[in-house]
Amino acid sequence: MATPASSTARPHPRTPAAPKPPFPHHAGSAISIEQFSLVDISHVLKRADFLIHEEPLTRAKRLAKRRVALLFYESSTRTRTSFELAAKSLGIDTTLVSNLSSSIEKGESLKDTGLTLRALGAEAIILRHNCSGAPYVLEHFTNLPVLNAGDGQHEHPSQALLDLLTMLTHISPKHAKGEVELTAETLKGVTVSIVGDILHSRVARSNMLLLPKLGAEVVLSGPPELLPDVAAESAPGVVIERDFETALKRSRVVMMLRIQSERLAGLNVDLEEYKVKYQLNETRLAQFAPEAIVLHPGPIIRGLELTAEVADGPQAKILEQVHNGLPTRMALIERAFDAIDKKGASR
Amino acid sequence: MKPIVIHGGRLLDPAAGVDAAKDLLLKDGRVAEIAATGKLKAPADAEVIDASGLVVTPGLVDIHVHLREPGQAHKESIATGTAAAAAGGFTALAAMPNTAPVNDSPEITRWMQAPERGAVVRVFPIGAATRGFKGEAINDYAALKAAGVVAVSDDGLPILKDSVMREALAAAARVGLAVIQHAEDTRMTAGGSMNAGPVAFKLGLRGMPAEAESQIVERDIKLVSELSELRPHYHVAHTSTAAAMAAIRQARRNGLRVSCEVAPHHFLMTDENVGEYNTNAKMCPPLRSAKDRDAMIEAILDGVVDCIATDHAPHAAHEKEVEFERAPNGITGLETSLGLCLEWLHYQWKMPLGRVLSLMSAQPAALLNLKGRGTLAVGSFADCVILDPNAEWVFKAADSKSKSKNTPFDGWTMRGKVRWTISEGRVAYKE
Numbered sequence: 001m002a003t004p005a006s007s008t009a010r011p012h013p014r015t016p017a018a019p020k021p022p023f024p025h026h027a028g029s030a031i032s033i034e035q036f037s038l039v040d041i042s043h044v045l046k047r048a049d050f051l052i053h054e055e056p057l058t059r060a061k062r063l064a065k066r067r068v069a070l071l072f073y074e075s076s077t078r079t080r081t082s083f084e085l086a087a088k089s090l091g092i093d094t095t096l097v098s099n100l101s102s103s104i105e106k107g108e109s110l111k112d113t114g115l116t117l118r119a120l121g122a123e124a125i126i127l128r129h130n131c132s133g134a135p136y137v138l139e140h141f142t143n144l145p146v147l148n149a150g151d152g153q154h155e156h157p158s159q160a161l162l163d164l165l166t167m168l169t170h171i172s173p174k175h176a177k178g179e180v181e182l183t184a185e186t187l188k189g190v191t192v193s194i195v196g197d198i199l200h201s202r203v204a205r206s207n208m209l210l211l212p213k214l215g216a217e218v219v220l221s222g223p224p225e226l227l228p229d230v231a232a233e234s235a236p237g238v239v240i241e242r243d244f245e246t247a248l249k250r251s252r253v254v255m256m257l258r259i260q261s262e263r264l265a266g267l268n269v270d271l272e273e274y275k276v277k278y279q280l281n282e283t284r285l286a287q288f289a290p291e292a293i294v295l296h297p298g299p300i301i302r303g304l305e306l307t308a309e310v311a312d313g314p315q316a317k318i319l320e321q322v323h324n325g326l327p328t329r330m331a332l333i334e335r336a337f338d339a340i341d342k343k344g345a346s347r
Numbered sequence: 348m349k350p351i352v353i354h355g356g357r358l359l360d361p362a363a364g365v366d367a368a369k370d371l372l373l374k375d376g377r378v379a380e381i382a383a384t385g386k387l388k389a390p391a392d393a394e395v396i397d398a399s400g401l402v403v404t405p406g407l408v409d410i411h412v413h414l415r416e417p418g419q420a421h422k423e424s425i426a427t428g429t430a431a432a433a434a435g436g437f438t439a440l441a442a443m444p445n446t447a448p449v450n451d452s453p454e455i456t457r458w459m460q461a462p463e464r465g466a467v468v469r470v471f472p473i474g475a476a477t478r479g480f481k482g483e484a485i486n487d488y489a490a491l492k493a494a495g496v497v498a499v500s501d502d503g504l505p506i507l508k509d510s511v512m513r514e515a516l517a518a519a520a521r522v523g524l525a526v527i528q529h530a531e532d533t534r535m536t537a538g539g540s541m542n543a544g545p546v547a548f549k550l551g552l553r554g555m556p557a558e559a560e561s562q563i564v565e566r567d568i569k570l571v572s573e574l575s576e577l578r579p580h581y582h583v584a585h586t587s588t589a590a591a592m593a594a595i596r597q598a599r600r601n602g603l604r605v606s607c608e609v610a611p612h613h614f615l616m617t618d619e620n621v622g623e624y625n626t627n628a629k630m631c632p633p634l635r636s637a638k639d640r641d642a643m644i645e646a647i648l649d650g651v652v653d654c655i656a657t658d659h660a661p662h663a664a665h666e667k668e669v670e671f672e673r674a675p676n677g678i679t680g681l682e683t684s685l686g687l688c689l690e691w692l693h694y695q696w697k698m699p700l701g702r703v704l705s706l707m708s709a710q711p712a713a714l715l716n717l718k719g720r721g722t723l724a725v726g727s728f729a730d731c732v733i734l735d736p737n738a739e740w741v742f743k744a745a746d747s748k749s750k751s752k753n754t755p756f757d758g759w760t761m762r763g764k765v766r767w768t769i770s771e772g773r774v775a776y777k778e
Contacts, residue, residue, distance in 0.1 A: 013696045015615070015637075015640065015641075015644070016615050016616070016691070018617060018620050018622075023622065109669060110670060111668050131670035131672050132551035132552050132672065133550065133551075133552075133670065133672075134670045136623050136624050137624070137668070137669065137670055151551075152551050152672070153551030154550060154551035155551070199548075202551060228548065230545045230547075233545040233548075234545040234549035235549065
């Protein structure tokens with residue numbers, strides 16, 4: 001064995017460069033919100049506003065008889081229904097494959113399931129998966145546009161876009177309609193608090209990456225078990241404020257998150273204590289954020305992260321968010337087919 | 348076997364202190380003679396290798412590989428794994444026992460070394476430290492050693508229980524074997540698939556904290572120090588964290604017989620290399636932070652690291668073409684180690700060529716007491732690699748001799764090209 005020499009200071013050596021995103025993706029994919037520039041987002045908002053107001057029978061001719069597969073490895077109400085309705089509104093034939101009633105149960109891999117759907121004529125796949133990063137696997141092996149409907153604890157980009165649409169409707173309607181292009185200052189001076197189970201939330205991650213691009217300040221609030229300190233390091237323009245009421249005081253938008261009890265295994269979270277510190281109730285809302293709008297990606301658990309009174313109160317825009325899912329997803333699906341047709345034309 | 352004369356090369360044998368133009372005669376599997384260029388009396392039937400402009404150096408030794416036999420030949424076999432090794436300049440491999448079944452017996456040890464396996468370089472089995480890798484009862488180390496085992500380890504799993512680790516260190520010391528620890532407190536890494544930190548948070552993956560490695564190393568060093576009368580040899584496999592390296596540094600200052608290896612991916616990559624869930628950047632221990640990576644570089648340049656080992660861990664394509672969390676840990680490494688070490692340790696970071704080669708041959712051979720290897724002194728095994736240290740080339744995973752192609756170094760620029768690999772006097776690889 002060689003004897004250890006003493007450690008000496010030396011200039012930091014040059015090291016190999018890590019690969020830098022973005023990696024090549026299908027132009028129609030929506031896997032991470034990072035794939036969207038402000039121009040892309042402005043376009044999505046504009047098309048969303050146009051499509052939702054279009055005469056339904058005209059709209060249904062846009063992508064008549066095109067094919068989309070909805071591949072769902074996790075249960076979903078809002079996201080699945082709104083993607084499905086959005087596709088159908090554009091005239092698309094949809095098919096739903098869920099892990100509980102398919103060959104996935106027999107052990108078929110994601111790659112093989114994707115190739116099978118492609119062989120059946122699917123031109124794009126809307127994927128919800130319990131593993132973070134699964135959409136990249138599917139996109140890589142099928143070369144189809146993949147719309148991420150939530151992957152593990154990673155991202156949920158269509159949710160972040162519909163959240164943005166909801167916020168802009170109340171803060172800057174012109175931007176919400178896509179009449180004015182978004183800029184890095186559109187949400188300047190606006191603080192958005194995201195509260196609760198950040199650790200397990202793909203919605204939080206997409207919003208954390210999206211909102212600072214428009215100049216918003218994102219404040220994360222929650223206990224350390226559900227909001228580790230590294231959260232603030234993982235995206236620029238994001239800060240942590242453990243005291244909920246301090247966070248509320250600054251907020252124009254308060255986004256409450258569900259505690260994902262199905263993912264809490266091994267974590268020591270006292271729900272009663274959590275409610276004392278982080279539940280959004282009428283008193284807190286009236287005292288600290290009387291002007292703020294309250295958002296929640298759903299499903300909500302009344303009496304836990306927020307009270308029934310707040311959920312049903314005038315500041316809550318939770319059903320508006322659900323409603324906004326439809327136009328947002330229509331625009332994303334149209335974007336995917338635009339990319340497919342462009343790719344086909346250039347071939 | 349025809350004798351071989353290697354003519355006109357630069358012999359670089361760090362263990363023997365030789366760096367000079369020499370001709371070598373290899374005969375009957377041994378180095379028979381060394382003489383100044385042109386002064387060797389070659390036998391009439393000898394094959395002559397022209398090594399002009401090339402470096403002749405002891406065959407490389409990798410003390411940490413997974414050859415997957417018995418039991419998982421769809422990933423790799425002893426024949427394909429050793430062919431990849433020969434292409435990478437290696438002539439001796441220590442094979443980890445996490446096979447199916449686990450190598451915890453003299454029978455499996457002998458089976459792995461049988462000529463029927465088709466090895467083109469020497470394979471030295473490492474025996475399981477505990478029966479069936481269960482971490483409960485230690486194996487019969489004397490019997491394993493008699494069958495050819497060169498160290499014991501439960502690699503892939505740690506020996507978690509203090510009492511079992513203490514017993515393993517003591518028993519291995521009595522028979523003169525090293526205990527190689529896969530330092531990972533699995534109670535802290537459950538469900539984790541990459542290094543804990545901002546990157547894991549952003550990707551939404553459960554992290555494996557650095558402390559899971561360093562706390563086991565610290566615990567083990569304490570045990571080694573308590574057993575100091577027996578002088579146990581404790582070796583830390585694939586060291587990846589600054590904290591574990593600091594503990595190793597300190598243990599050696601204290602005179603303990605503690606050694607360690609570092610894998611090329613741990614001194615060249617960070618958790619940023621996981622990129623968009625690249626399963627070929629998933630291994631255990633995982634790629635760590637830049638701070639950890641820098642600590643590995645520093646420890647190698649300082650001489651704290653005893654050897655480079657690849658942790659060559661082949662997996663079939665279909666096993667890696669899955670969701671990141673579901674992919675198995677491990678990457679191949681035998682064909683990239685030399686090219687990466689020369690490019691980075693020697694050319695970029697200015698470590699002398701002899702020291703780099705020593706980290707890959709003389710030092711690992713000495714660690715596991717592989718007699719007559721890691722040197723080309725007269726009488727030692729004719730294990731030798733002839734390489735062009737200046738040649739620049741690009742590694743293509745698809746061209747790999749390994750049965751599996753799971754490497755994150757596809758497309759990387761390498762320096763130093765193997766022209767011949769000779770194992771015990773036979774040409775095992777020729778470019």
